[in-house]
Each structure stands twice: as structure tokens, then as C-alpha cells.
Amino acid sequence: MTDRRGTTSPGRRPLGGARAARQPLERPAPLRQAVYDALAEMIINRELQPGEHLVENELAAHLGVSRQPVREALQRLHNEGWVDLRPALGAFVHVPTEEEADQLLATRTLLETESARLAAKNATPEQIERLRELQRAGEEALSEDSQVALVEANAALHAHLVEMSGNKVLAQLIGMVDRRVRWYYSPIARSRGREAWDEHAALIDVIAEGNTRRAGELMRKHTERTRESYHQRRKEADEQEALS
Template identity: 30%
Template sequence: MALRRQRIDGLSIQSRVIAEMRERIISGELEPGTNLSEIALAEAFGVSRTPVREALKQLQTEGLVEIRPRVGTFVRAPSRREITELFQMKELLEGAAARLLAQRGRVPELDALQANVAAADAAVAAGDRDRYAALVQEFHDLLITGADNAKLEAHYRILMNQLAYQRLVHTSLAQPGRLTQSDSEHRHVVELIAAKDGDSAERVMREHVRASHRALMAGLDAAAR
């Protein structure tokens, strides 16, 4: 885990600690409820406690950790209400992104999305859920970057960090029939974007996000039993 030794200032070290901690939380390497010790993290990263402390403060602002005074700092999991609220925002932003991309015409992101859907079809046919989950992440990233709207993308990245979607996508895809359904929904969205039908692309993309949310909540309910 140690950061590479470089002659860089404290802010650069802090930024790298934030980035690496964020990735470990979002990917699920650090699970919800994990106690984050400043001392242990400083030793693991090979830095002083100061950049670690400031990194944890930033990650608390992003909703990824919870600092409990005189108790400790812990990896935070969003509540069911927060998940619903975050998915509502996800629906709005991804719907808008689909519309904006459709308006741009034939751009590289559209070619990449079509290739992504073809690869996803193959993953579904092979029953490879892990590969499909990775392609889901790529699909949504391409959609957002393809919208070519920096403000939308900035808000989306913060939203997805708070949702820690990489941890949740497998729960959603584990629901019966969801793998095939999700693939079909992605393909339909891309077809509408290619046809420059922004209204329909936005509507179908929003429907897709709502379906993913329903599958996720069903998975969380099943896990809680």
C-alpha cells in the first residue's frame, strides 16, 4: 500500500492518499464498518499522520467515511434512504447524459458504447457476471464522458463515490433475470443514441436506472433476511 517515494510537497502526498483511500472504499476492498486507524494508515502508506488525517476529513465530506469523535473513523455505507435519493439523482444525470450524447452525433464515445454492448452480449451469453459488472461500469463512464458536459460529469463523479456503486452492482445483477434485462436495456439506449433520438434515449436511460434500483433494493432485502 505504501506510496512511491517522491520529492513532492505535502499537498501532493495528501491528494494521493485521498485517491488511494477513495478507490479502496469504492471498490469494496475496505468494507463498510471497517475501522480506519490514522496510525496504521500512516504506517501502511509510509507517510506522517497529517496527510492521512486530512484525507479522512475529505472522505467524510464525500460521504465515504464517518468520523466519530473519541470513538474512531469508519468506512460508511449509505442508508437505504440515501441509496434511493442517490439513485434518483443518478437517474436525472444519466438521463440527461443520454440526451446530450444523442445530440452530438457520431462521436468516439458512441463507437465505444457500441463495442461495450457487443462485449456485454458475449459476457451475458457466457454467464460471466464479473465481466459484465466491469462492462457496466465502463458503459456508464462512457455515457457520462460522451455527454461532453464538465459540470454534469463533476456532479456525477461525486454522486457515484457516495453511492460506492462498484460495491452494489453485483447485488443488483444477482437478481434472477437482471443480467439479461440490464444488457437489453443498455443496448436499447445505445440504439436510440445512435438514432439521435434524444427524448427517447433519456426516457429509456431513466427507466434503466429505476430498474437497477429496484433490483438492488430486492437484493439488499434478500441479504437482510
């Protein structure tokens, strides 16, 4: 992206041409909520990269709205930790620290381990069948090598497991971290690939058997492997950056 002097501004890239065109947002829903949701999804899917400079007028043009709801959405995203507002510099996508990622993924392990245990205890045949459908959708996304589809399929399967637990408080707590987990999972969705979906398949089998202990154990190992993969990818990226 060039400024008025014709130089390239650091941390920015033009919206035009760099991303697929979007349809203007639907207006019936509150516009500020629609803009917030759209920007949050663009951050989660890495369409907007960590550290990227967010320019109000460019985002407004990209979404087909005025600058005001974009400004409001950026403020809300800042309050929730998705965006950093820097005096005199503007808004930037937050760059997660190692500590932030580790704390969130560790919390996810605790919550989802209990979720899997309860799912095995309470599962109905219909819920098991739905799990298998979601597993097939994930394997299809894997065969298509689609990062976005893999992240969505993974989130859908885990969300159904939470629903199967029957614990509304647990579901609420997991819901609070779901979007950020998807953000961290996005860069490793491909590298986890077949291994992650094989782990899902094994987990579904023990849940179908009603084996609560084993279900919790497999979910703990599954989420810990995701945590380890995230840190490994981060380490490799840092090493590559140091060499460049």
C-alpha cells in the first residue's frame, strides 16, 4: 500500500486485488454487529494477518459500508483483544504472544476433556450419527486441502461434542474461547491434517461405546497435540524470520 509520497507503508497491504471481492453486507441486522462479525471472521481466518494495519476507509469500502460502523467495530475488537489501537498510528491486528496462546489452549484442554467425558455419558444414537456426519465433512475438507473448510469443520465437530455434554455452563465457557481457538488453529489446520481427523474418529468410537474415561483421555491428548503443534509452528516461523 502506498502513502501520499508514493512509499510503501509497513504492515499494510491493499485490500483491492489481495482478497476476493465481498458482497455488501446485509442491512436488516444491526449494521454495527454485522461489521463486527465480518471483521472478526476475517481476523480468525487470517484474511487479516496478525500485525496488519487496519485502515478504516479501506475496510469500509471492502465491506460496502460507511466508516462509522467500521470505527465502532474496531473499538469493540480492541476491547476484546483482537485489535491493538496505537496512538497516532491507528489500528493493527493483535499479534498473540506465546503466553496468551498457551494459556488459552491449556484452558481449552481442561474444558473439552470434561466435555468429551460427558458426551460419552449422555450420547444418543442420533447425536453419534451427527458426529459421524461431521467427521465425514472434515475428511472431505481434508481431501480438498481447504484451510477455511478444515477450521470450520473442526469447530463444528467440537461444538457438537459440547452440545452432547448437556452441561450448559460448560458450553458457555467453551463458547467464550471458541473464536480465539479457531484463530490459533487456523495456521496449523493443514499440518495437523490427517492426524487430527484420525484422532476425531477414534474419539467418536469411544464416545459411541459410552467409555467416559477413555473419551476424556483421548480428548486431552488430542487438544494437547494441537497445543504442541501451534508452538512448534510458531517456533519454526520465528526461526525462519531470523534467517531472512
